[in-house]
Amino acid sequence: MSSPEVPDAQLIARALVGDDRHAFAELVRRHQSSVRACLRKLTAGNHALADDLSQETFVLAWRNLKSFRHEARFSTWLYRIATNCWLADARKRKEELLGDRDDAVADEDAADASSSDTAHGDHARGAALKLDLERAMAVLSEGERAAIVQCYHNDLTHEEAAYVLDCPVGTVKTHVLRGKQKLKLALAAWAPDTN
Amino acid sequence: MSTAPTSPDIDSAPARDWLDGLLESDARDDRSAYIADAGFTARVMQAIPAPLTLPAWRKPAVVALWGVALAGISLALPAAALDVAREAYRLLGAHPVSLSGMVGALLFAGALSWSAAAYALRTSE
Numbered sequence: 001m002s003s004p005e006v007p008d009a010q011l012i013a014r015a016l017v018g019d020d021r022h023a024f025a026e027l028v029r030r031h032q033s034s035v036r037a038c039l040r041k042l043t044a045g046n047h048a049l050a051d052d053l054s055q056e057t058f059v060l061a062w063r064n065l066k067s068f069r070h071e072a073r074f075s076t077w078l079y080r081i082a083t084n085c086w087l088a089d090a091r092k093r094k095e096e097l098l099g100d101r102d103d104a105v106a107d108e109d110a111a112d113a114s115s116s117d118t119a120h121g122d123h124a125r126g127a128a129l130k131l132d133l134e135r136a137m138a139v140l141s142e143g144e145r146a147a148i149v150q151c152y153h154n155d156l157t158h159e160e161a162a163y164v165l166d167c168p169v170g171t172v173k174t175h176v177l178r179g180k181q182k183l184k185l186a187l188a189a190w191a192p193d194t195n
Numbered sequence: 196m197s198t199a200p201t202s203p204d205i206d207s208a209p210a211r212d213w214l215d216g217l218l219e220s221d222a223r224d225d226r227s228a229y230i231a232d233a234g235f236t237a238r239v240m241q242a243i244p245a246p247l248t249l250p251a252w253r254k255p256a257v258v259a260l261w262g263v264a265l266a267g268i269s270l271a272l273p274a275a276a277l278d279v280a281r282e283a284y285r286l287l288g289a290h291p292v293s294l295s296g297m298v299g300a301l302l303f304a305g306a307l308s309w310s311a312a313a314y315a316l317r318t319s320e
Contacts, residue, residue, distance in 0.1 A: 037230055
């Protein structure tokens, strides 16, 4: 992350006016972590797919940089492209990847079980909770998952999430509400009163 | 989540519950874990399309095409071409201009056509 003092807007202007690829590379370097993390969450932990979609996101951002009107932060605009990439891919695949992910999670569970003697209690509990949350997220509909990820993981306001998801604010709130209801059911074992 | 106003449905739910805490804590963990670039930026930069460069032969080809077009018009309409040439000669002969004036007019016309061409190229991208 070199020269963080140069604002995004200036790098965008340099990339636009002078076709400055170094400026765009700096933007990619700055935002790759958050975009990849967002897509890892949306793909329910499929890192390879998330990285492919992240690459597609930045290529699309380069192609459409002229259409960025500074009406939102650059990172929010990137989340919007990333979410659209993920939605398009998810619709194309019809979530076939979920089965693979479950197998992977099962393998990890087995590994966890085999090493449970040496694992610290809190750490193991946290890891198990993380895996359960990942699984539960995978059960949500695309809209619900996207809304939860934007509002919680990316810490966006409902208005910003509505911009990212290209839908009314009320729809975002509904998706969040329904998503949370499903998550509560799926993670009921982790609720404080049941522990 | 950093927004206050909520819909009636959300208002009817508890303001903050264990799931909010869980999701926020998970998000905090993810945000604090920076994902190393590990060649990602380089892969993206390789994937973006190469810059558009105009071929070297384009300019002489355009000049040659204009020459061919003017010659074609002159051959197809010899009378009209002759009239235009005669009128131009008469205009210049009747109102003789200085060399500096002609150079200025040529420079102005050149700048005008270059600006128009640049504008056209920019808008056609």
